[in-house]
Amino acid sequence: MKVVQLGVEFAPIAKVGGLGEVIQGLSRELTRQKVQVDVILPKYDFLDVRKLSKLKVEVPEFTCLGHTNAMWSATCEGCSLHLLESSSNYFRRGKIYGCEDDTTRFLYFSRACLEYLKLKNEPINILHLHDWHVAVCALLAKEIFSLPIKAILLTIHNGEHQGKSAPWDLDAIGLKGADFLHPDRLQDDDRAHPKTLNLLKGGIVYADWVNTVSPTYAKELLTTSIGGPLSKTFRKYKDKLSGLLNGIDQTIWDPSNDPNLPRPYAASSPLPEILSAKEAARAALRKRFSLSLTHRPWVGSITRLVPQKGPELIEQGLRQTLTLGGSFLLLGSSPLPKIQKHFDKLKEEFAGNPQTLLHFEYDEGLAHLLFAALDFLLVPSHFEPCGLTQLLAMRYGTLPIVRATGGLKDTVFDEGAPHPQNGFVFRDLDPTALTATLQRAVSLFQNDPEKCNKLLIRDMKQDHSWTHLSKNYLDLFRNL
Ligand code: ADP
8 A cells, every 4th residue: 555645744854743743653653564655745944864864866856836846755764755845945944834925835835746746657545635734735636637546635633724825826836716716615614704715625625535633623623613614614524524543653752762861761660660760850850950840749731832722721730830839840932922922921930939940942852851750741722633742741651631622532531531540631721620620630649649650650551652543544544
């Protein structure tokens, strides 16, 4: 079986969040299972070529919409990559997202990928598209290109990002944009914007199957409260919509073999060894930041600070944890200046408090160390398609405290759930629900360490690996 993955992130060389991690983890596991997987990605200027092996030019020159391109091939993290280099400056911005012409850049990438596939003309079983950035490929493949593709699958990693665009954006890639301004095609479902096209909607309409990253999120997208105006389209196509949980790459996220940790530990290690390795991680953090952070438990968040992630609840978690006698550690940063400014102020407010660490940058190694050092990870999202941090936390013996939404609801279970308890869950988006749950967790930590440690071991033993979860994708591929 041959699968081509199209997306704009790939961990660790081009990762902003879960999208890159999922494309990499799933591709590596499928490759391991003898599926022929090819991942196509822009050849961004910031790619660290030292992390690529066998880098070479695969197709020296082909044109797309007046620009000259080359396709490079390489291997990375056990995956076969194809990197699109373009004479346009679309991928020479030092970053993946946040440029004014993101829509133009990704539409161009989509069209160039299909030009390349046309050039190769090799039979493909599944063209797997990830998120709005490449969703237009479903449309291009059906309207313009005649390619030997058996089925097109669109996976939605975050339905909030939809790629709203204008008809002339499609004109620029050789489609007649005005023709698609129709409710059955790409016209945005928000009645306030009748002249707007919605690229994600195009993917939903034209793909053979649409998948999202957890069963609960697949149901939530059908509701206006989470799916928004696009819920109308999700409801229309609900018979080709599924929700398959994400896995994690347990080779990269492995406390028994993690170069970022001072001391390795595994689920099978004796409990005192696990606890002292986690203590060693805390000691390393204290030393690195010259902080005392003596109060336990350590509660923290590792996250993009955007409205989806409940920044106001993270702040409340910080204040509440300190009141309850613990320490709070936040690793995150915000692409939104207003939110970042607010957290900068918060950092100033707590500058003299030795029980807090507020660190605002993207630091992969530090994230690993934090997952090991924390006692609890707080994920109070307003919505969460799947969420990876709760899974990573459990792998490192850190108990998640989450809001019951999307993939958080499908993977974290509190007392009384039909599954054995592995964390703490609150339902309502109000401060009292969070406070009560945090209190419960801290109280368990302080008053019943035996039970707390039992949960820690249980969490470490869970299997959220792609080895286990890629089977669902394979079944879907075969059905398609
Ligand atoms: P999303 O994709 O919505 O950001 P996920 O929970 O699916 O959320 O994935 C987030 C990924 O990004 C996790 O691997 C997490 O560890 C990582 N991450 C988030 N913020 C940071 C940061 N500031 N530094 C390092 N890693 C981070």
